[in-house]
Amino acid sequence: MSTLHTVNKSPFATQALLSCLNHCKDGDAVLMIEDGVYGGMAGSGLSEIVAEKGKSVALFVLSPDMTARGIDASRLIAGVEGTDYAGFVDLVAKHDRTQNWL
Amino acid sequence: MTTKKFLYVNRKAPYGTIYALESLEVVLIGAAFEQDVSVAFLDDGVFQLTKGQDTGGIGVKNFSPTFRALGDYDVTKLYVERESLEERGLTEADLQEVTYEDEDDDWAEKPSIRIISRAEMADVMADQDVVLSF
Numbered sequence: 001m002s003t004l005h006t007v008n009k010s011p012f013a014t015q016a017l018l019s020c021l022n023h024c025k026d027g028d029a030v031l032m033i034e035d036g037v038y039g040g041m042a043g044s045g046l047s048e049i050v051a052e053k054g055k056s057v058a059l060f061v062l063s064p065d066m067t068a069r070g071i072d073a074s075r076l077i078a079g080v081e082g083t084d085y086a087g088f089v090d091l092v093a094k095h096d097r098t099q100n101w102l
Numbered sequence: 103m104t105t106k107k108f109l110y111v112n113r114k115a116p117y118g119t120i121y122a123l124e125s126l127e128v129v130l131i132g133a134a135f136e137q138d139v140s141v142a143f144l145d146d147g148v149f150q151l152t153k154g155q156d157t158g159g160i161g162v163k164n165f166s167p168t169f170r171a172l173g174d175y176d177v178t179k180l181y182v183e184r185e186s187l188e189e190r191g192l193t194e195a196d197l198q199e200v201t202y203e204d205e206d207d208d209w210a211e212k213p214s215i216r217i218i219s220r221a222e223m224a225d226v227m228a229d230q231d232v233v234l235s236f
Contacts, residue, residue: 010115010146012190035118038149043191064159068117070152070166075191 002027004095007036008102011046018046020101021053029058029091031083037061037069040080047077054079062088106231107138112147114236116166117157122150123165125236130168133175140230141172144183144223147236148190151182151215153198166198173202178214185220 005024011017017032017039024030030053032039039050040061050059054077063082066073073082083091092098110129114121129141143151150166157164172180180200187193200214218226227233 008118010118010149013115013146035115035146038115038146038190041191045189045191047191065117068155068157068160068162068164069115069149070155070196072154 001096002029004028004091004098005030006098006100007032007039008034008100010035011039011050012044016101018049021049021057024053024057026056029060029095031060031062031088031091033062033088034065037065037071040066040076041071042075042077051077051079060087060091103136105136105138107229108132108140108232108234109227109230110139110141111227111233111235112141112143112150113145115146115149116155117160117162121236122147123163125234126165126168128234128236129172129177130175133172133177136176139177140179140181140226141177142181142183142223142226144186144220146186146190148182148186148192148197151180151197151200152192153196169198169200172200173214176202178202178204178212179216180214181223181226182215182217183220183223184217187217 005020007017009016059080060083116122155166201211202214203209
């Protein structure tokens with residue numbers, strides 16, 4: 001049993017990503033969407049926390065939201081994977097439930 | 103009409119909320135009143151100026167090129183906070199180039215974006231007659 005978590009807020013504006021990472025279980029997946037994609041960027045004050053969590057949960061960002069914001073895939077934290085809308089649907093189908101961290 | 107100093111403060115990332123687009127709209131409207139306008143970008147607001155934005159995949163208008171038109175409306179002071187960039191893993195090289203033509207200097211093309219410290223940003227804010235927040 002596993003959960004897909006989605007986060008749609010900037011990690012610099014709210015605690016949503018941190019709270020999500022602090023509550024998800026090994027084997028879960030976290031998908032960062034909309035302004036949440038900034039959480040996948042390397043070199044920020046939060047990158048190390050996100051990278052560490054990536055050892056036990058699968059981390060994704062929604063690529064169209066990254067591209068819209070001018071973030072190239074090369075800027076992602078190692079281990080964070082880009083996905084498209086079809087991949088989003090696959091993640092929802094693969095996990096037992098989806099939890100949105102608004 | 104007396105000229106007042108107006109500052110538009112941008113603290114939100116683009117596209118996730120409507121604040122950034124609305125701010126730009128208000129700056130353009132305000133520019134018609136020939137006031138002394140400055141625009142500040144701090145906290146997540148610095149994300150508004152990243153280069154290479156392409157919103158084709160999310161079906162909303164890419165308004166980032168509009169920043170480059172501000173110079174034509176005499177909006178030539180775009181202050182960006184250095185600490186906010188650093189906290190987000192960004193540098194000035196990640197921002198698009200925005201310029202204006204200086205009528206007092208034979209229309210020389212000059213950069214509109216000025217990277218300043220948090221302390222300097224506080225000084226800019228304290229120097230205004232009107233502050234509008236987004």
